[in-house]
């Protein structure tokens with residue numbers, strides 16, 4: 001299992017965009033990542049070998065997972081868990097009390113990952129995601145209270 005996670009507030013936006021596109025098919029542009037980080041309080045977590053990434057915002061006592069993905073050929077080897085653990089660890093160190101995220105209601109794999117790490121369902125946002133085919137998907141908002 002790849003264990004090393006690089007944590008940075010000034011990532012290579014082109015690299016993030018490349019990983020994101022490979023994880024999600026239709027990913028965010030380098031410019032979109034640049035704008036995300038220009039808003040400050042954003043932290044990137046990059047798995048060794050650029051096998052996956054996560055971005056979270058840490059604002060005082062609250063944090064939010066903005067995105068999380070692992071390359072298709074690197075999945076089911078613990079990298080997603082390591083990325084979640086790294087975000088939780090960084091957030092704890094910064095005094096965060098609650099961490100939030102949104103996940104598609106049909107994304108059973110991601111929901112299982114978050115369940116495993118102690119997140120629970122807080123609410124549902126109707127038609128939050130719009131897919132390329134024009135269909136909509138609700139988002140589940142999950143939260144975890146940190147020790």
Ligand SMILES: CC(C)(COP(=O)(O)OP(=O)(O)OC[C@H]1O[C@@H](n2cnc3c(N)ncnc32)[C@H](O)[C@@H]1OP(=O)(O)O)[C@@H](O)C(=O)NCCC(=O)NCCS
Pocket residue numbers: 023024067068069070071074075076077078079080081082102103104107108109110112113114116
């Ligand atoms: C969700 C994702 C990040 C998981 O990454 P991963 O590296 O495969 O996850 P891990 O190997 O660390 O697995 C951790 C847990 O996730 C769940 N999980 C992972 N793959 C699974 C699968 N195919 N089916 C069911 N549960 C699965 C399990 O609970 C697993 O724990 P276990 O190994 O003890 O059973 C990855 O599948 C991915 O990038 N998906 C596409 C992008 C995405 O949906 N991102 C989330 C957006 S909110």
